[in-house]
Amino acid sequence: MNFKRNALLGAITLCWAAASVQTASAADASVERAPSTGWAGQNGGTTGGAAAASTAIYKINSASQLLAAVKAQGDKPKIIKLYGTVDMAASDNGGAFTSAADESQRIQIKLGSNTTLIGVGSDTKLVNANLVLNGVQNVIIRNLNIVNPCSISPVWDPNDGSAGNxxxxxxxxxxxxxxxxxxxxxxxxxxxxxxxxxxxxxxxxKQCHDGALDVKNGSDYITISNNRFELHEKNNLIGSSDSKTTDEGHLTVTFNNNHFLNVAERAPRVRFGKVHIYNNYFEGSRSHPVYRHQYSIGVAYKAKIISQNNAFDIVGASKCADIMTNPGSSSKTGAATDSGSLLNGAALTAGGACSFSTSVGWTVPYSATLLNASAVKQSVLNNAGTGKLTVN
Known part of the structure; x- marks a missing residue:
């Protein structure tokens, strides 16, 4: 079968690439560790594949090479550098998805522990792909342009909402x-x-997109920083359901210095988690023709959110409830605090709190130097997204 032959050729090319790449230099962003200014800096820190041997550093530009690199070395440290467009529905990985079953077999890229996956330059693109981290530890993903996957087989659920979805x-x-x-x-x-x-x-x-970036099933020590999220409906889900009570005490996540541009909701939506949201810039409109802003921060069941010094420029929004809301059952809400955030230039909490309990029950366990919210827009626009890192 041509697909298997191409995959083998990709693996051969991959081995050659690993042997020819020198150990990454200190100036290379691929060996940087997560900063101490977020949850990923806790629990011993996050280094990804920084300790990779020279034979475990790969530079690749195809789906078959990527799959081979992910499997190589097991959970030993590895650095995978992507360039160009890597498409999981390209000919070297079997071509266009033909059915829901075929898509489920080939769309997922399952990363192992002690991995850094990083793009080279500003134009590395990942298409028709779902990066999955399941039961792993110490992973870094940086400098990738990710096209949110559009499933070929959306499923109709007549019991989702009052009229189905x-x-x-x-x-x-x-x-x-x-x-x-x-x-x-x-x-x-x-x-x-x-x-x-x-x-x-x-x-x-007939919605073919799911989340942009979701964190679920008891995950911990996660930092989501300096990303650009744009043109998406349900962006970030932290905690999968009200019934998954084993998430209690987990889902420790930091969102900082991200740009949310025309994101309709879930930026993020939180259940159970201890989530710190600071110095992010939110930009949108409640009358956008496609991605109408509904809310930014979802304070759902047993959420424990600390929000600080964020900037919200949302056309048509006028009060905290337009930004922070409980998107689920009114009987299953959470707690949230905010300090220093601005909504269209005015204090987010002007006129009172956002109607949530402020008893979050935890304090941020790391130090972060916060920008004033008035300086957040320019800082985020200058730094968020791809093309800002040096990758050798």
Whole structure:
């Protein structure tokens, strides 16, 4: 079968690449560790593949090479450098997905522990792909342009909401039962297949996108920093369901210095987690023709959110409830505090709190020097997204 032959050729090329690449220099962003200014700096810190031997540093530009690199070395440290466009539905990985079963077999890239996956330059793109971290530790993902996957087979659920909904399965990145993960300087978007290009069926948009980046199943020590999220509906889910009570005491996540541009909701939506959200810039409109802003921070069941010095420029938003809300059952809410954040230039909490309990029950265990919210927009626009790192 041509697919197997191409995969073998990719693995051979991969081995040659590993042998020819020298050990990464200190100036190379691929050997940087997660900073101490987020949850990923706790629990011994997050180094990814920084300790990789020279034979475990790969520079690749195809799906088959990527799959071979992911499997190589087991859980020994490895650095995988991508360049160009890596498409999981390209000919070297079997071509276009033909069915839901075929898609489920080939769309996922399952990273192992002690891995750094990083793009070279500003134009590395990952397409038709769901990066999955499941039961792993010490992983870094940086400098990738991730096109949020559009499933070929959305599923109609007549019991989802009052009139049913279309649901899809695959995120850009899914973090499950994993620890010490740093996701930094990436860009996520639905484009070019934005929601206005999707059909309507059963009276509802046939939604092919799921999350951009979700963290679930008891994951801990996660930092999500300096990313650009744009043109997406349900962006970041922290905690999968109200019934997954084993998430209590877990889901320790930091969001800092990210840019959320025309993200409709879930930026993030939190259940159970101890989530620190600081110095992020949110930009959107409550009348956007495709990605209408509904809320930014979802304070869902037993959430424990500390929000600090964020800047919200949301056309049509006028009060804290437009930004922070409980998107689930009113009987299953969480706690949240905010200090120093601005909504369209005015204090987010002007006129009182955001109607949530402020008894979050924890304090931030690391030090972070916070920018004033008035300086956040320019800082984030200058630094978030791809093309800001040096990768040799």
């Amino acid at each position: 279309w649901n899809s399965e695959y995120d850009g990145i899914t973090v499950l039962n994993s620890k010490n993960v740093w996701i930094d300087h990436n860009s996520f978007t639905d484009a070019p297949k934005t929601d206005d290009k999707l059909p309507t069926q059963n009276g509802k948009l």
